[in-house]
Amino acid sequence: MTVLEEIQAAIAEWNTGLDNGDIERMVASCHPDVMTVNERQPVTTGTQAIRDKYNPRIAAAEITSGYDIEDLQEYGDTVIVSGRFYGTMKMRDTGEVKTPEGRLVLGYKRDKTGAWKMFLDMDNNGPA
Amino acid sequence: MTTLQIVTKEIVDLHDFFTEWFNGTVERDQLEPRFLSRLDENVVFIPPEGHIMTGDMLKGGFDRGYGANKGFRTQIRDVTIRHEFGDLVMATYTEWQTGAANSAEKKNARLSSVLMKITDPVTWLHIQETWLRDDLREAGSFDF
Secondary structure (H helix, E strand, O other), rough: OHHHHHHHHHHHHHHHHHHHHOOHHHHOEEEEEEEEHHHHHHOOOOHHHHHHHHHHHHHEEEEEEEEEEEEEEEOOOOEEEEEEEEEEEEOOOOOOOOOOOOEEEEEEOOOOOEEEEEEEEEEEOOOO | OOOOHHHHHHHHHHHHHHHHHOOOOHHHHHHHOOOHHHHEEEEEOOOOOOOOEOHHHHHEEEEHOOOOOOEEEEEEEEEEEEEEOOOEEEEEEEEEEEEEOOOOOOOOEEEEEEEEEEEOOOOOEEEEEEEOOOHHHHHHHOOO
């Protein structure tokens, strides 16, 4: 596999976990000190923060998610990808369907086993 | 100097240059040595609006913006090192702007991440800005 394909597979792990409500599958794709920086929201660090952020979302909605890589920068065992996220959230209580999308930058670092782990998740909302 | 000191100085110095550049108070031939030479050839910059910009796009924007905003001021705060991988450093900082003529909000605050290579001088690899939390922006000072 190319590095691009490996990163796509790592991102698919996260998205599959999110779409299936499997928070531990999502966490397993992360670096222990993963940092999330969502627009107009607090910076979070660590995998427990991932659980704290996504468990309520998983409980509240049926989710589908996708991500298209537009740029990949590779520096040895560290990779930064810039791309677009998109998806749907069908709210369980009202049936309303939300369609979040926007810019998302992800950082990945190889761990000792050679697996890519996400250490950065930073976004900009909107259609840019 | 510690890595934090190196990174902080680099970020502050570069943004001080941006202020001088857009104010038109620095010689025009300083763009290359003080800014463009610090960028990796594959640098990516993403402003809060979410566009992906290359080094060439940045150069074009700076060329057009020289001296165009006499009232522009910026201040860097909260520099924090988040990850160190060999000679790579991922840091975050907040950038506070006043007189930002090209932004919807003339007074604004953004949270930025940067991936740098600790070379001499430092090499900027990836920069992304996103809007800071409203409550933090409203609680912060724009008196600079």
